[in-house]
Amino acid sequence: MSGTSAALTPPADAQTPVRHPDAPAPGELLGAHYEQCFGCGGGQPHGLHLEARAADGVALTAEFTVQPAHQGAPGLAHGGVLAAALDEALGSLNWLLRTIAVTGRLETDFLLPVPVGTTLHLEAEVTAVAGRKIYAVATGRVGAPDGPVAVRADALFVEVKVDHFVEHGRPAEIQAVMDDPDQLRRVRALEVNP
Numbered sequence: 001m002s003g004t005s006a007a008l009t010p011p012a013d014a015q016t017p018v019r020h021p022d023a024p025a026p027g028e029l030l031g032a033h034y035e036q037c038f039g040c041g042g043g044q045p046h047g048l049h050l051e052a053r054a055a056d057g058v059a060l061t062a063e064f065t066v067q068p069a070h071q072g073a074p075g076l077a078h079g080g081v082l083a084a085a086l087d088e089a090l091g092s093l094n095w096l097l098r099t100i101a102v103t104g105r106l107e108t109d110f111l112l113p114v115p116v117g118t119t120l121h122l123e124a125e126v127t128a129v130a131g132r133k134i135y136a137v138a139t140g141r142v143g144a145p146d147g148p149v150a151v152r153a154d155a156l157f158v159e160v161k162v163d164h165f166v167e168h169g170r171p172a173e174i175q176a177v178m179d180d181p182d183q184l185r186r187v188r189a190l191e192v193n194p
């Protein structure tokens, strides 16, 4: 059974999403937004190391291979880890809008178990924008880009300013980003209207 809550249905006056003119070209790897991110950062040994690539429109593809550290049941991916992979793919859509947005709501359908060693092929797409609200969907297929759908999600992201992280994040990590020119460049690339 699946369904989508009313909160994830765009309002009647929602706009069609617009790919930012400076968005990475289709096929381009998007890279990590933060080295210590559990979803995409290279600095997390047990992280997902999800790699996302721009697609046409306001959409992307991404891959993540389920590791032994991601188990819930014996030999199977933990559902929360799969939700994290969907969340990360959806969050990476920020690069195409050149907006900073965080997950407000994430509804996930788990359709098939996903064994350790499986590569999950994800697709994510922004479907509508209404003010600060960004509506998006994602699917994860097992084994191949046209494999069976194992997980899917509907999500609402909410646009925030970079101050969101400065205000709520731990000072040590915020300072470390400020002190690292590479990391700061990644944040600034998203911050179109600082």
Ligand SMILES: CCCCCCCCCCCC(=O)SCCNC(=O)CCNC(=O)[C@H](O)C(C)(C)COP(=O)(O)OP(=O)(O)OC[C@H]1O[C@@H](n2cnc3c(N)ncnc32)[C@H](O)[C@@H]1OP(=O)(O)O
Pocket (backbone or CB within 6 Å): 007, 033, 034, 039, 087, 088, 091, 092, 094, 100, 101, 102, 103, 104, 105, 131, 132, 133, 156, 158, 160, 162, 165, 187, 190
């Ligand atoms: C530097 C590195 C960069 C890059 C950073 C990128 C990180 C990506 C990582 C992957 C993605 C994540 O996991 S992000 C991490 C997980 N998410 C979070 O930590 C977010 C925690 N929540 C919050 O901080 C807040 O609740 C916000 C920002 C989401 C919303 O708070 P707010 O800014 O005060 O805005 P608010 O007025 O409440 O809401 C704005 C509009 O959205 C609607 N809205 C808000 N939440 C919901 C909701 N759950 N369900 C339905 N609708 C909602 C409201 O009704 C309202 O609609 P209307 O009245 O306008 O109609």
